[in-house]
Amino acid sequence: MPRQLGELEDAVMTRVWQWNRPVTVREVLEDLQQERSIAYTTVMTVMDNLHQKGWVRREVDGRAYRYTAVSTRAAYSAALMNEAWSQSDNPAAALVAFFGMMSADQHDALRDAMRIVLPTLPGGSVPVTGEGTGEDGREGAGEGTGEDAGEDTGGGSGEGTEAADDAGPDAGR
Numbered sequence: 001m002p003r004q005l006g007e008l009e010d011a012v013m014t015r016v017w018q019w020n021r022p023v024t025v026r027e028v029l030e031d032l033q034q035e036r037s038i039a040y041t042t043v044m045t046v047m048d049n050l051h052q053k054g055w056v057r058r059e060v061d062g063r064a065y066r067y068t069a070v071s072t073r074a075a076y077s078a079a080l081m082n083e084a085w086s087q088s089d090n091p092a093a094a095l096v097a098f099f100g101m102m103s104a105d106q107h108d109a110l111r112d113a114m115r116i117v118l119p120t121l122p123g124g125s126v127p128v129t130g131e132g133t134g135e136d137g138r139e140g141a142g143e144g145t146g147e148d149a150g151e152d153t154g155g156g157s158g159e160g161t162e163a164a165d166d167a168g169p170d171a172g173r
Helices: 002-019 025-032 040-052 073-086 091-101 104-120 162-166
Strands: 056-061 064-069
Touching (some): 002 025, 002 040, 002 064, 025 040, 040 056, 040 064
Antiparallel strands (some): 056 064
């Protein structure tokens, strides 16, 4: 049952984000009923739970509430991952297992995210490259110093910097 509830919360939040306007329980219910049989009270409870968790805010409109998303899908996904990870009795093993399930595109997204986050952490950046080589497969002077992790130092052809350019400060907005 808990997994189904999480799926229903996600389905409700998906509609709130897609519509990008205040929505009622009835509107969400009617849209969900196109895919599955579900009761009004179930959707109402889910939306109330999302409000209590701080994912939606609500305003009274006549005899109903209108719900609006409080944050982005990315923040919601991150919070779900953090919640699942924090419940593990072995967080390191959970991360290793999670990384093992990731696709190549997800690994690339992780590398891009690490390039953005690592320089802001105490201790500076750490290279996020594979086994002592730059991302383009070349060993370089910046090896092990973090200098190759997304910065184009002006030399060479600029190969291997496209992902870093895409992961600038506006990435994900």
